[in-house]
Amino acid sequence: MMARKKVKLAYITNDGARKACFRKRKKGLLKKVSELSTLCDVNACAIIYGPYDTEPEVWPSPDGVQRVLAQFKSMPETEQSKKMFDQVTYLSQRIGKAQEQVKNQTKENREKDVKHVMFQSLSGKSLQGLMLMDLQDLTWTIDQYLEQVHSRMKNFKEALKNENQEQGATAAADRPMDNVTP
Incomplete structure (x- = not known):
């Protein structure tokens, strides 16, 4: 369906x-x-x-x-109105949800702006003129990227180590046994 x-x-x-x-x-x-x-x-x-x-x-x-x-x-009357809401309550809830969405979108936009500044600085653009809050957010973003890089490197090393161990075990199993006596 x-x-x-x-x-x-x-x-x-x-x-x-x-x-x-x-x-x-x-x-x-x-x-x-x-x-x-x-x-x-x-x-x-x-x-x-x-x-x-x-x-x-x-x-x-x-x-x-x-x-x-x-x-x-x-x-x-208290039981009657317990789960009831009127248009004002409904609109208040909708406004609250819309404000939450705006807050989340503002945060997302801020993160994108900081990432943009970070990548521009990597290409040589100066960080002068940034406010303290901008620099703090930039530091936090860089730290997050570094954590991701370290995590990926750790996972890659572990995968490479496991692969080498498997290849070593396979190679040992494939070797002919010359000195075996029946």
Whole structure:
């Protein structure tokens, strides 16, 4: 089965396509609510107000929705709002995630800039004009590269040593045994 490509979440300007998409998504959402209720044995309901319907669509039935809402309203208010969040909370979470992404991208850009300065300095460009923080980051980056080089050299030496030992053992096994007496 092929994976679907990621859908760009944007308003669908074509009326027919938007209406068809709404119908399909609504059907899929109601199916998911039904599956969740059945598979996990939870009380669930759905109320969907659509621009193309005069009445809201409810699942499983108007009475079923009333039962779930009554059960929800009978809970203490602290329990009701425990896992609930509104648009402000949702947007706050999204902003937090976006800020984290910006922070990570800024760090990645900084690392690339420092690597660029390092490689330029290897080709003879002067380091004058760099601030102390830039020089500290450059030192750290160089140390990281040196650790990688030392690690690769160590691994290469060990692999070469193992290969030489294997060749020595193979050569000894291949030598004819001249002095063996039966």
